[in-house]
Amino acid sequence: MTTFLQQLINGISIGSVYALMAVGYSLVYSIMNFSNFAHGGVIMIGAYLGFFALAIWQLPFPIAFFIAAVGSGILAIVLERIAYNPLRKRNAPFLYFIISAMGASIFLENIVIATIGPNFKTYPQVFQKTPYEIGALAIGRLDVVMFIISAVSLLILLIIIEKTKVGMAIKATAYNFKASSLMGVNTDYIIFIVFGLGGALAGIAGILFGMKYTVYPQIGVITIKAFIAAVFGGLGSLSGAVIGAISLGIIETMTAGYISSQLRDLIAFALLIFILVVRPMGIMGKMNEDKA
Amino acid sequence: MLKIRDLNVHYGGIHALRGVDIDVEEGQIVSIIGSNGAGKSTLLNAISAVVKTSGGTIEFKGKPIPKSVNKIVGLGISQVPEGRLVFANLSVKDNLLMGAYLRRDKALIKRDLENVYRLFPRLYERIDQMAGTLSGGEQQMLAMGRGLMSDPDIILLDEPSLGLAPLLVKTIFEIIEDIKKMNKTILLVEQNAFKALSIADVGYVLEQGKIIKKGDAKELIADPVIQEAYLGKRKS
Numbered sequence: 001m002t003t004f005l006q007q008l009i010n011g012i013s014i015g016s017v018y019a020l021m022a023v024g025y026s027l028v029y030s031i032m033n034f035s036n037f038a039h040g041g042v043i044m045i046g047a048y049l050g051f052f053a054l055a056i057w058q059l060p061f062p063i064a065f066f067i068a069a070v071g072s073g074i075l076a077i078v079l080e081r082i083a084y085n086p087l088r089k090r091n092a093p094f095l096y097f098i099i100s101a102m103g104a105s106i107f108l109e110n111i112v113i114a115t116i117g118p119n120f121k122t123y124p125q126v127f128q129k130t131p132y133e134i135g136a137l138a139i140g141r142l143d144v145v146m147f148i149i150s151a152v153s154l155l156i157l158l159i160i161i162e163k164t165k166v167g168m169a170i171k172a173t174a175y176n177f178k179a180s181s182l183m184g185v186n187t188d189y190i191i192f193i194v195f196g197l198g199g200a201l202a203g204i205a206g207i208l209f210g211m212k213y214t215v216y217p218q219i220g221v222i223t224i225k226a227f228i229a230a231v232f233g234g235l236g237s238l239s240g241a242v243i244g245a246i247s248l249g250i251i252e253t254m255t256a257g258y259i260s261s262q263l264r265d266l267i268a269f270a271l272l273i274f275i276l277v278v279r280p281m282g283i284m285g286k287m288n289e290d291k292a
Numbered sequence: 293m294l295k296i297r298d299l300n301v302h303y304g305g306i307h308a309l310r311g312v313d314i315d316v317e318e319g320q321i322v323s324i325i326g327s328n329g330a331g332k333s334t335l336l337n338a339i340s341a342v343v344k345t346s347g348g349t350i351e352f353k354g355k356p357i358p359k360s361v362n363k364i365v366g367l368g369i370s371q372v373p374e375g376r377l378v379f380a381n382l383s384v385k386d387n388l389l390m391g392a393y394l395r396r397d398k399a400l401i402k403r404d405l406e407n408v409y410r411l412f413p414r415l416y417e418r419i420d421q422m423a424g425t426l427s428g429g430e431q432q433m434l435a436m437g438r439g440l441m442s443d444p445d446i447i448l449l450d451e452p453s454l455g456l457a458p459l460l461v462k463t464i465f466e467i468i469e470d471i472k473k474m475n476k477t478i479l480l481v482e483q484n485a486f487k488a489l490s491i492a493d494v495g496y497v498l499e500q501g502k503i504i505k506k507g508d509a510k511e512l513i514a515d516p517v518i519q520e521a522y523l524g525k526r527k528s
Contacts, residue, residue, distance in 0.1 A: 165393070168382065168386055168389065168390060169390070169393065171379065171381055171382055172379045172382060172390050174381070175379045175380060175381050175382070176377050176379065178342060178361075178373065178377060179373060179377035179378075179379065180379075180390075181342075181361040181362045182340060182342070182361060182364075182365060182370075182371050182373060182377075183365060183390045183391060183393045183394075183438070183442070184362050184363075184364075184365040184366055184393045184394035184442070185362055185390075185393055186360075186362045187362070
Protein backbone atom coordinates (compact mmCIF):
# COMPACT_ATOMS: atom_id res chain seq x y z
CA MET A 1 0.00 0.00 0.00
CA THR A 2 2.83 2.38 0.82
CA THR A 3 4.53 1.66 -2.49
CA PHE A 4 1.24 2.26 -4.26
CA LEU A 5 0.64 5.63 -2.58
CA GLN A 6 4.27 6.59 -3.09
CA GLN A 7 4.09 5.81 -6.80
CA LEU A 8 0.71 7.51 -7.08
CA ILE A 9 2.11 10.73 -5.65
CA ASN A 10 5.19 10.55 -7.89
CA GLY A 11 2.94 9.85 -10.85
CA ILE A 12 0.70 12.83 -10.16
CA SER A 13 3.72 15.08 -9.77
CA ILE A 14 5.38 14.06 -13.02
CA GLY A 15 1.96 13.88 -14.71
CA SER A 16 1.29 17.49 -13.78
CA VAL A 17 4.40 18.57 -15.71
CA TYR A 18 3.30 16.44 -18.66
CA ALA A 19 -0.01 18.28 -18.35
CA LEU A 20 1.75 21.65 -18.80
CA MET A 21 3.29 20.38 -22.02
CA ALA A 22 0.18 18.62 -23.23
CA VAL A 23 -2.12 21.59 -22.59
CA GLY A 24 0.19 24.02 -24.39
CA TYR A 25 0.44 21.61 -27.25
CA SER A 26 -3.30 20.93 -27.31
CA LEU A 27 -4.09 24.65 -27.15
CA VAL A 28 -2.08 25.29 -30.30
CA TYR A 29 -3.64 22.23 -31.93
CA SER A 30 -7.16 23.44 -31.14
CA ILE A 31 -6.55 26.68 -33.04
CA MET A 32 -4.17 25.63 -35.79
CA ASN A 33 -5.31 22.02 -36.33
CA PHE A 34 -1.81 20.68 -36.77
CA SER A 35 0.71 19.03 -34.47
CA ASN A 36 3.23 21.65 -33.44
CA PHE A 37 6.33 19.47 -33.23
CA ALA A 38 8.40 22.55 -32.42
CA HIS A 39 6.78 22.54 -28.98
CA GLY A 40 9.62 20.30 -27.74
CA GLY A 41 12.18 22.82 -28.94
CA VAL A 42 10.43 25.53 -26.92
CA ILE A 43 10.46 23.30 -23.82
CA MET A 44 14.18 22.71 -24.35
CA ILE A 45 14.92 26.44 -24.65
CA GLY A 46 12.87 26.99 -21.48
CA ALA A 47 15.00 24.42 -19.68
CA TYR A 48 18.20 26.13 -20.86
CA LEU A 49 16.90 29.58 -19.93
CA GLY A 50 16.19 28.26 -16.44
CA PHE A 51 19.64 26.67 -16.28
CA PHE A 52 21.39 29.90 -17.31
CA ALA A 53 19.34 32.00 -14.94
CA LEU A 54 19.99 29.71 -11.96
CA ALA A 55 23.46 28.30 -12.59
CA ILE A 56 25.29 30.99 -14.58
CA TRP A 57 23.57 34.25 -13.63
CA GLN A 58 22.82 32.93 -10.14
CA LEU A 59 19.39 34.51 -10.03
CA PRO A 60 16.78 33.54 -7.44
CA PHE A 61 14.28 30.88 -8.48
CA PRO A 62 11.22 33.15 -9.00
CA ILE A 63 13.17 35.34 -11.43
CA ALA A 64 14.61 32.29 -13.23
CA PHE A 65 11.06 30.91 -13.47
CA PHE A 66 9.84 34.20 -14.93
CA ILE A 67 12.68 34.26 -17.48
CA ALA A 68 11.98 30.67 -18.58
CA ALA A 69 8.22 31.26 -18.94
CA VAL A 70 8.35 34.65 -20.67
CA GLY A 71 11.39 33.77 -22.81
CA SER A 72 9.73 30.60 -24.08
CA GLY A 73 6.45 32.43 -24.69
CA ILE A 74 8.28 34.99 -26.84
CA LEU A 75 10.18 32.23 -28.64
CA ALA A 76 6.91 30.44 -29.49
CA ILE A 77 5.44 33.70 -30.86
CA VAL A 78 8.56 34.36 -32.96
CA LEU A 79 8.47 30.78 -34.29
CA GLU A 80 4.84 31.23 -35.32
CA ARG A 81 5.70 34.46 -37.15
CA ILE A 82 8.63 32.91 -39.01
CA ALA A 83 7.64 29.29 -39.54
CA TYR A 84 3.82 29.23 -39.70
CA ASN A 85 2.44 32.68 -40.44
CA PRO A 86 3.74 32.82 -44.05
CA LEU A 87 2.19 29.38 -44.68
CA ARG A 88 -1.10 30.48 -43.16
CA LYS A 89 -1.26 33.56 -45.38
CA ARG A 90 -0.96 31.31 -48.40
CA ASN A 91 -3.45 28.70 -47.15
CA ALA A 92 -0.78 26.00 -47.34
CA PRO A 93 -1.81 22.37 -46.70
CA PHE A 94 -1.41 21.10 -43.12
CA LEU A 95 1.49 18.83 -44.06
CA TYR A 96 3.58 21.94 -44.78
CA PHE A 97 2.95 23.20 -41.27
CA ILE A 98 4.08 19.92 -39.77
CA ILE A 99 7.24 19.87 -41.87
CA SER A 100 7.94 23.49 -40.98
CA ALA A 101 7.46 22.62 -37.29
CA MET A 102 9.87 19.71 -37.55
CA GLY A 103 12.39 21.96 -39.27
CA ALA A 104 12.05 24.53 -36.50
CA SER A 105 12.53 21.81 -33.89
CA ILE A 106 15.73 20.50 -35.52
CA PHE A 107 16.97 24.06 -35.97
CA LEU A 108 16.53 24.86 -32.28
CA GLU A 109 18.20 21.65 -31.19
CA ASN A 110 21.20 22.23 -33.43
CA ILE A 111 21.61 25.86 -32.58
CA VAL A 112 21.90 24.82 -28.93
CA ILE A 113 24.43 22.10 -29.79
CA ALA A 114 26.42 24.61 -31.83
CA THR A 115 26.44 27.39 -29.26
CA ILE A 116 26.12 25.77 -25.84
CA GLY A 117 27.31 22.27 -26.67
CA PRO A 118 25.87 18.77 -26.70
CA ASN A 119 26.67 18.00 -23.05
CA PHE A 120 24.26 17.39 -20.21
CA LYS A 121 24.00 20.34 -17.82
CA THR A 122 22.94 19.93 -14.24
CA TYR A 123 20.86 22.54 -12.46
CA PRO A 124 22.10 23.76 -9.09
CA GLN A 125 20.11 22.47 -6.17
CA VAL A 126 17.24 24.89 -5.66
CA PHE A 127 15.07 22.92 -3.25
CA GLN A 128 16.41 20.80 -0.41
CA LYS A 129 16.82 17.12 -1.11
CA THR A 130 15.37 16.00 2.23
CA PRO A 131 11.81 14.84 1.55
CA TYR A 132 8.69 15.61 3.53
CA GLU A 133 7.84 12.54 5.55
CA ILE A 134 4.23 11.65 6.17
CA GLY A 135 4.04 8.31 7.93
CA ALA A 136 5.92 5.86 5.77
CA LEU A 137 5.65 8.12 2.72
CA ALA A 138 8.56 10.24 1.57
CA ILE A 139 7.53 13.07 -0.72
CA GLY A 140 10.30 15.00 -2.46
CA ARG A 141 10.16 18.75 -1.97
CA LEU A 142 10.80 19.28 -5.66
CA ASP A 143 7.87 16.99 -6.50
CA VAL A 144 5.58 19.09 -4.34
CA VAL A 145 6.88 22.29 -5.92
CA MET A 146 6.41 20.82 -9.40
CA PHE A 147 2.86 19.87 -8.64
CA ILE A 148 1.92 23.22 -7.09
CA ILE A 149 3.51 25.29 -9.87
CA SER A 150 1.89 23.14 -12.57
CA ALA A 151 -1.52 23.22 -10.90
CA VAL A 152 -1.42 27.00 -10.42
CA SER A 153 -0.25 27.58 -14.01
CA LEU A 154 -3.03 25.40 -15.38
CA LEU A 155 -5.58 27.10 -13.15
CA ILE A 156 -4.51 30.51 -14.47
CA LEU A 157 -4.82 29.22 -18.03
CA LEU A 158 -8.26 27.82 -17.22
CA ILE A 159 -9.40 31.19 -15.89
CA ILE A 160 -8.10 32.94 -19.01
CA ILE A 161 -9.90 30.51 -21.30
CA GLU A 162 -13.17 30.20 -19.41
CA LYS A 163 -13.66 33.57 -17.76
CA THR A 164 -12.23 36.23 -20.06
CA LYS A 165 -13.36 37.73 -23.32
CA VAL A 166 -10.12 36.78 -25.05
CA GLY A 167 -10.65 33.20 -23.83
CA MET A 168 -14.10 33.16 -25.41
CA ALA A 169 -12.58 34.48 -28.64
CA ILE A 170 -9.94 31.72 -28.50
CA LYS A 171 -12.68 29.09 -28.27
CA ALA A 172 -14.69 30.74 -31.03
CA THR A 173 -11.64 30.93 -33.30
CA ALA A 174 -10.76 27.32 -32.52
CA TYR A 175 -14.20 26.38 -33.76
CA ASN A 176 -14.31 28.52 -36.89
CA PHE A 177 -11.93 31.19 -38.16
CA LYS A 178 -14.36 32.78 -40.60
CA ALA A 179 -17.24 33.16 -38.16
CA SER A 180 -14.90 34.47 -35.50
CA SER A 181 -13.39 37.12 -37.76
CA LEU A 182 -16.90 38.13 -38.90
CA MET A 183 -17.56 38.95 -35.23
CA GLY A 184 -14.61 41.35 -35.34
CA VAL A 185 -12.05 39.02 -33.79
CA ASN A 186 -8.52 39.67 -35.04
CA THR A 187 -7.53 36.04 -35.53
CA ASP A 188 -3.83 36.93 -35.90
CA TYR A 189 -3.98 38.37 -32.40
CA ILE A 190 -5.69 35.22 -31.09
CA ILE A 191 -2.94 33.06 -32.63
CA PHE A 192 -0.35 35.36 -31.05
CA ILE A 193 -1.98 34.90 -27.63
CA VAL A 194 -2.31 31.13 -28.04
CA PHE A 195 1.34 30.67 -29.01
CA GLY A 196 2.39 32.98 -26.18
CA LEU A 197 0.39 31.00 -23.61
CA GLY A 198 1.45 27.61 -25.02
CA GLY A 199 5.09 28.74 -25.11
CA ALA A 200 4.97 30.04 -21.53
CA LEU A 201 3.57 26.69 -20.32
CA ALA A 202 6.33 24.93 -22.29
CA GLY A 203 8.97 27.12 -20.63
CA ILE A 204 7.56 26.36 -17.17
CA ALA A 205 7.60 22.64 -18.00
CA GLY A 206 11.19 23.05 -19.23
CA ILE A 207 12.55 24.62 -16.06
CA LEU A 208 10.70 22.07 -13.87
CA PHE A 209 12.05 19.17 -15.91
CA GLY A 210 15.53 20.63 -15.86
CA MET A 211 15.42 20.84 -12.07
CA LYS A 212 14.09 17.31 -11.74
CA TYR A 213 16.49 15.70 -14.22
CA THR A 214 19.11 17.48 -16.35
CA VAL A 215 19.22 19.67 -19.43
CA TYR A 216 20.45 18.52 -22.82
CA PRO A 217 19.68 19.53 -26.41
CA GLN A 218 17.38 16.55 -27.02
CA ILE A 219 15.24 17.12 -23.91
CA GLY A 220 12.44 18.26 -26.24
CA VAL A 221 11.89 14.60 -27.18
CA ILE A 222 9.93 14.46 -23.91
CA THR A 223 7.13 16.25 -25.82
CA ILE A 224 6.28 12.90 -27.35
CA LYS A 225 4.91 12.12 -23.88
CA ALA A 226 2.83 15.27 -24.05
CA PHE A 227 1.65 14.17 -27.44
CA ILE A 228 0.59 10.80 -26.03
CA ALA A 229 -1.19 12.56 -23.18
CA ALA A 230 -2.96 14.93 -25.57
CA VAL A 231 -4.09 12.09 -27.84
CA PHE A 232 -5.07 10.02 -24.82
CA GLY A 233 -7.25 12.85 -23.55
CA GLY A 234 -8.55 13.85 -26.98
CA LEU A 235 -6.59 16.25 -29.18
CA GLY A 236 -7.66 19.84 -28.85
CA SER A 237 -9.48 19.24 -25.55
CA LEU A 238 -7.64 20.99 -22.71
CA SER A 239 -9.32 19.11 -19.88
CA GLY A 240 -8.64 15.91 -21.82
CA ALA A 241 -4.96 16.83 -22.03
CA VAL A 242 -4.77 17.25 -18.26
CA ILE A 243 -6.55 13.96 -17.57
CA GLY A 244 -4.39 12.20 -20.19
CA ALA A 245 -1.18 13.64 -18.77
CA ILE A 246 -1.91 12.75 -15.14
CA SER A 247 -2.98 9.25 -16.24
CA LEU A 248 0.23 8.84 -18.21
CA GLY A 249 2.34 9.99 -15.26
CA ILE A 250 0.62 7.49 -12.96
CA ILE A 251 0.88 4.64 -15.50
CA GLU A 252 4.58 5.35 -15.90
CA THR A 253 5.42 5.46 -12.21
CA MET A 254 3.28 2.40 -11.52
CA THR A 255 5.06 0.50 -14.28
CA ALA A 256 8.41 1.63 -12.91
CA GLY A 257 7.40 0.75 -9.36
CA TYR A 258 5.74 -2.62 -9.90
CA ILE A 259 7.20 -3.98 -13.14
CA SER A 260 10.39 -2.39 -14.37
CA SER A 261 11.46 1.16 -15.09
CA GLN A 262 12.89 -0.04 -18.38
CA LEU A 263 9.42 -1.01 -19.56
CA ARG A 264 8.05 2.43 -18.70
CA ASP A 265 8.19 3.95 -22.17
CA LEU A 266 7.29 0.69 -23.85
CA ILE A 267 4.04 0.57 -21.92
CA ALA A 268 3.34 4.25 -22.51
CA PHE A 269 3.70 3.87 -26.26
CA ALA A 270 1.77 0.61 -26.34
CA LEU A 271 -0.99 2.53 -24.58
CA LEU A 272 -0.92 5.23 -27.27
CA ILE A 273 -1.33 2.67 -30.04
CA PHE A 274 -4.07 0.90 -28.10
CA ILE A 275 -6.01 4.13 -27.61
CA LEU A 276 -5.64 5.14 -31.24
CA VAL A 277 -7.07 1.79 -32.26
CA VAL A 278 -9.87 1.50 -29.70
CA ARG A 279 -10.94 5.09 -29.14
CA PRO A 280 -9.20 7.39 -31.60
CA MET A 281 -11.03 10.45 -30.33
CA GLY A 282 -9.50 10.08 -26.86
CA ILE A 283 -11.31 10.36 -23.54
CA MET A 284 -12.73 13.86 -23.99
CA GLY A 285 -12.25 14.44 -27.69
CA LYS A 286 -14.99 14.61 -30.25
CA MET A 287 -14.29 13.08 -33.62
CA ASN A 288 -16.55 15.46 -35.50
CA GLU A 289 -14.71 18.51 -34.19
CA ASP A 290 -11.42 17.24 -35.55
CA LYS A 291 -10.81 19.17 -38.73
CA ALA A 292 -7.22 18.09 -39.43
CA MET B 293 -26.05 53.22 -47.78
CA LEU B 294 -24.22 50.44 -49.59
CA LYS B 295 -22.96 51.17 -53.09
CA ILE B 296 -21.25 48.50 -55.15
CA ARG B 297 -19.79 49.36 -58.54
CA ASP B 298 -18.25 47.10 -61.18
CA LEU B 299 -17.33 44.47 -58.57
CA ASN B 300 -15.16 41.63 -59.80
CA VAL B 301 -13.95 38.60 -57.85
CA HIS B 302 -11.67 35.85 -59.11
CA TYR B 303 -11.32 32.50 -57.32
CA GLY B 304 -8.25 30.84 -58.73
CA GLY B 305 -9.22 30.56 -62.38
CA ILE B 306 -12.92 31.20 -61.87
CA HIS B 307 -14.40 34.62 -62.52
CA ALA B 308 -17.05 34.47 -59.77
CA LEU B 309 -18.40 38.03 -59.97
CA ARG B 310 -18.34 39.99 -63.22
CA GLY B 311 -18.90 43.71 -62.91
CA VAL B 312 -21.68 43.70 -60.33
CA ASP B 313 -23.48 46.96 -59.45
CA ILE B 314 -25.75 47.02 -56.42
CA ASP B 315 -27.32 49.77 -54.36
CA VAL B 316 -28.90 49.31 -50.99
CA GLU B 317 -30.75 52.25 -49.46
CA GLU B 318 -31.28 52.68 -45.75
CA GLY B 319 -34.30 50.83 -44.36
CA GLN B 320 -34.72 48.59 -47.38
CA ILE B 321 -34.80 44.86 -47.73
CA VAL B 322 -32.81 44.06 -50.87
CA SER B 323 -32.98 40.49 -52.09
CA ILE B 324 -30.51 38.90 -54.44
CA ILE B 325 -31.80 35.74 -55.98
CA GLY B 326 -30.02 33.26 -58.14
CA SER B 327 -29.30 29.61 -58.48
CA ASN B 328 -26.59 27.64 -56.74
CA GLY B 329 -23.14 28.85 -57.77
CA ALA B 330 -24.37 32.14 -59.21
CA GLY B 331 -22.03 34.06 -56.92
CA LYS B 332 -24.46 35.10 -54.16
CA SER B 333 -22.27 34.04 -51.25
CA THR B 334 -19.19 35.45 -52.97
CA LEU B 335 -20.94 38.80 -53.14
CA LEU B 336 -21.64 38.86 -49.40
CA ASN B 337 -18.14 37.60 -48.65
CA ALA B 338 -16.69 40.39 -50.79
CA ILE B 339 -18.68 42.96 -48.79
CA SER B 340 -17.42 41.35 -45.56
CA ALA B 341 -13.83 41.30 -46.93
CA VAL B 342 -13.70 37.52 -46.50
CA VAL B 343 -12.72 37.23 -50.17
CA LYS B 344 -10.42 39.59 -52.03
CA THR B 345 -11.92 41.62 -54.83
CA SER B 346 -10.10 41.92 -58.13
CA GLY B 347 -11.77 45.08 -59.31
CA GLY B 348 -14.49 47.61 -58.58
CA THR B 349 -15.54 49.43 -55.43
CA ILE B 350 -17.67 48.75 -52.37
CA GLU B 351 -18.68 51.85 -50.50
CA PHE B 352 -20.52 51.91 -47.21
CA LYS B 353 -21.93 55.28 -46.08
CA GLY B 354 -19.79 56.93 -48.73
CA LYS B 355 -16.47 55.35 -47.71
CA PRO B 356 -14.66 52.38 -49.22
CA ILE B 357 -14.75 49.33 -46.96
CA PRO B 358 -11.49 48.18 -45.32
CA LYS B 359 -9.60 45.08 -46.50
CA SER B 360 -9.60 43.08 -43.23
CA VAL B 361 -12.59 40.96 -42.24
CA ASN B 362 -12.44 41.83 -38.56
CA LYS B 363 -12.74 45.57 -39.28
CA ILE B 364 -16.06 45.26 -41.14
CA VAL B 365 -18.46 44.52 -38.29
CA GLY B 366 -17.31 47.61 -36.38
CA LEU B 367 -18.55 49.79 -39.25
CA GLY B 368 -22.08 48.45 -38.83
CA ILE B 369 -22.07 45.63 -41.39
CA SER B 370 -22.93 42.24 -39.94
CA GLN B 371 -22.92 38.98 -41.91
CA VAL B 372 -24.97 35.93 -40.97
CA PRO B 373 -22.99 33.36 -42.93
CA GLU B 374 -24.23 30.47 -45.00
CA GLY B 375 -24.41 27.25 -42.99
CA ARG B 376 -24.93 29.40 -39.84
CA LEU B 377 -21.42 28.75 -38.46
CA VAL B 378 -22.59 29.09 -34.87
CA PHE B 379 -19.86 28.34 -32.34
CA ALA B 380 -20.87 24.79 -31.47
CA ASN B 381 -18.45 24.69 -28.53
CA LEU B 382 -19.94 27.78 -26.88
CA SER B 383 -23.26 28.24 -25.10
CA VAL B 384 -26.14 30.08 -26.75
CA LYS B 385 -25.48 33.09 -24.56
CA ASP B 386 -21.75 33.12 -25.31
CA ASN B 387 -22.51 32.89 -29.03
CA LEU B 388 -24.64 36.01 -28.69
CA LEU B 389 -21.96 37.74 -26.64
CA MET B 390 -19.43 36.90 -29.37
CA GLY B 391 -21.69 38.88 -31.68
CA ALA B 392 -21.05 41.88 -29.45
CA TYR B 393 -17.31 41.16 -29.29
CA LEU B 394 -16.14 44.64 -30.29
CA ARG B 395 -18.66 46.54 -28.18
CA ARG B 396 -17.81 48.05 -24.81
CA ASP B 397 -21.21 49.56 -23.92
CA LYS B 398 -22.40 47.02 -21.36
CA ALA B 399 -25.86 48.50 -20.79
CA LEU B 400 -26.64 48.59 -24.49
CA ILE B 401 -25.34 45.05 -24.98
CA LYS B 402 -27.76 43.94 -22.28
CA ARG B 403 -30.60 45.77 -24.00
CA ASP B 404 -29.79 44.15 -27.34
CA LEU B 405 -29.48 40.74 -25.70
CA GLU B 406 -33.02 41.17 -24.35
CA ASN B 407 -34.21 42.28 -27.78
CA VAL B 408 -32.75 39.14 -29.32
CA TYR B 409 -34.47 36.99 -26.70
CA ARG B 410 -37.74 38.77 -27.47
CA LEU B 411 -37.27 38.14 -31.18
CA PHE B 412 -36.26 34.51 -30.59
CA PRO B 413 -37.95 33.21 -27.43
CA ARG B 414 -36.65 29.73 -28.30
CA LEU B 415 -33.07 30.93 -27.76
CA TYR B 416 -33.91 32.23 -24.32
CA GLU B 417 -35.15 28.77 -23.35
CA ARG B 418 -31.80 27.32 -24.42
CA ILE B 419 -29.57 30.07 -23.05
CA ASP B 420 -27.00 27.76 -21.36
CA GLN B 421 -27.15 24.97 -23.91
CA MET B 422 -24.15 24.36 -26.19
CA ALA B 423 -24.95 25.76 -29.64
CA GLY B 424 -23.89 22.47 -31.23
CA THR B 425 -26.86 20.72 -29.64
CA LEU B 426 -29.45 23.03 -31.23
CA SER B 427 -31.62 22.01 -34.18
CA GLY B 428 -30.98 23.52 -37.63
CA GLY B 429 -33.75 26.09 -37.25
CA GLU B 430 -32.55 27.09 -33.78
CA GLN B 431 -29.01 27.42 -35.08
CA GLN B 432 -30.27 29.73 -37.83
CA MET B 433 -32.05 31.83 -35.20
CA LEU B 434 -28.89 31.90 -33.12
CA ALA B 435 -26.78 32.96 -36.11
CA MET B 436 -29.24 35.77 -36.83
CA GLY B 437 -29.36 36.78 -33.17
CA ARG B 438 -25.58 36.79 -33.04
CA GLY B 439 -25.54 38.92 -36.18
CA LEU B 440 -27.85 41.45 -34.51
CA MET B 441 -25.72 41.64 -31.37
CA SER B 442 -23.20 43.93 -33.05
CA ASP B 443 -26.08 46.42 -33.42
CA PRO B 444 -25.45 46.69 -37.16
CA ASP B 445 -26.89 49.22 -39.58
CA ILE B 446 -27.03 46.59 -42.29
CA ILE B 447 -27.30 42.84 -41.89
CA LEU B 448 -26.21 40.49 -44.67
CA LEU B 449 -28.17 37.24 -44.64
CA ASP B 450 -26.72 34.35 -46.60
CA GLU B 451 -29.33 31.69 -47.44
CA PRO B 452 -31.15 31.80 -44.09
CA SER B 453 -33.78 29.29 -45.24
CA LEU B 454 -31.29 26.69 -46.47
CA GLY B 455 -32.09 23.19 -45.25
CA LEU B 456 -35.06 24.23 -43.10
CA ALA B 457 -38.54 22.71 -43.03
CA PRO B 458 -41.26 24.82 -44.77
CA LEU B 459 -42.85 25.91 -41.51
CA LEU B 460 -39.50 27.12 -40.17
CA VAL B 461 -38.76 28.90 -43.44
CA LYS B 462 -42.00 30.85 -42.92
CA THR B 463 -40.94 31.76 -39.38
CA ILE B 464 -37.48 32.85 -40.51
CA PHE B 465 -38.92 35.16 -43.17
CA GLU B 466 -41.34 36.65 -40.67
CA ILE B 467 -38.40 37.33 -38.39
CA ILE B 468 -36.52 39.03 -41.24
CA GLU B 469 -39.48 41.42 -41.57
CA ASP B 470 -39.37 41.98 -37.80
CA ILE B 471 -35.68 42.82 -38.08
CA LYS B 472 -36.51 45.42 -40.71
CA LYS B 473 -38.92 46.99 -38.22
CA MET B 474 -35.98 47.33 -35.82
CA ASN B 475 -34.61 49.95 -38.26
CA LYS B 476 -32.12 47.59 -39.82
CA THR B 477 -31.30 47.50 -43.48
CA ILE B 478 -31.19 44.00 -44.90
CA LEU B 479 -29.30 42.51 -47.82
CA LEU B 480 -30.62 39.00 -48.35
CA VAL B 481 -29.32 36.37 -50.74
CA GLU B 482 -31.58 33.39 -51.29
CA GLN B 483 -32.35 30.48 -53.52
CA ASN B 484 -35.93 30.64 -52.28
CA ALA B 485 -36.69 33.37 -54.80
CA PHE B 486 -40.40 33.76 -54.19
CA LYS B 487 -40.09 34.22 -50.41
CA ALA B 488 -37.08 36.48 -50.79
CA LEU B 489 -38.78 38.77 -53.31
CA SER B 490 -42.12 38.84 -51.52
CA ILE B 491 -40.61 40.51 -48.42
CA ALA B 492 -38.16 42.70 -50.37
CA ASP B 493 -38.32 46.29 -51.60
CA VAL B 494 -35.79 45.79 -54.34
CA GLY B 495 -34.64 42.62 -56.06
CA TYR B 496 -31.61 41.65 -58.12
CA VAL B 497 -31.17 38.49 -60.18
CA LEU B 498 -27.64 37.15 -60.22
CA GLU B 499 -26.70 34.61 -62.86
CA GLN B 500 -23.18 33.30 -63.45
CA GLY B 501 -21.63 36.23 -61.64
CA LYS B 502 -23.63 38.91 -63.45
CA ILE B 503 -26.68 40.94 -62.49
CA ILE B 504 -29.10 40.11 -65.26
CA LYS B 505 -32.07 41.96 -63.85
CA LYS B 506 -32.86 44.48 -61.15
CA GLY B 507 -35.96 46.26 -60.09
CA ASP B 508 -38.86 46.68 -57.75
CA ALA B 509 -39.38 43.36 -56.00
CA LYS B 510 -43.11 43.27 -56.75
CA GLU B 511 -42.44 43.82 -60.42
CA LEU B 512 -39.83 41.07 -60.48
CA ILE B 513 -42.32 38.62 -59.00
CA ALA B 514 -44.73 39.53 -61.80
CA ASP B 515 -42.07 39.25 -64.51
CA PRO B 516 -42.82 36.18 -66.67
CA VAL B 517 -39.14 35.45 -67.38
CA ILE B 518 -38.33 35.49 -63.65
CA GLN B 519 -41.41 33.44 -62.92
CA GLU B 520 -40.33 30.77 -65.31
CA ALA B 521 -36.67 30.66 -64.34
CA TYR B 522 -36.86 31.16 -60.56
CA LEU B 523 -40.39 30.88 -59.30
CA GLY B 524 -41.24 27.55 -60.86
CA LYS B 525 -44.17 28.82 -62.91
CA ARG B 526 -44.72 27.85 -66.49
CA LYS B 527 -45.66 30.20 -69.27
CA SER B 528 -49.37 30.04 -69.75
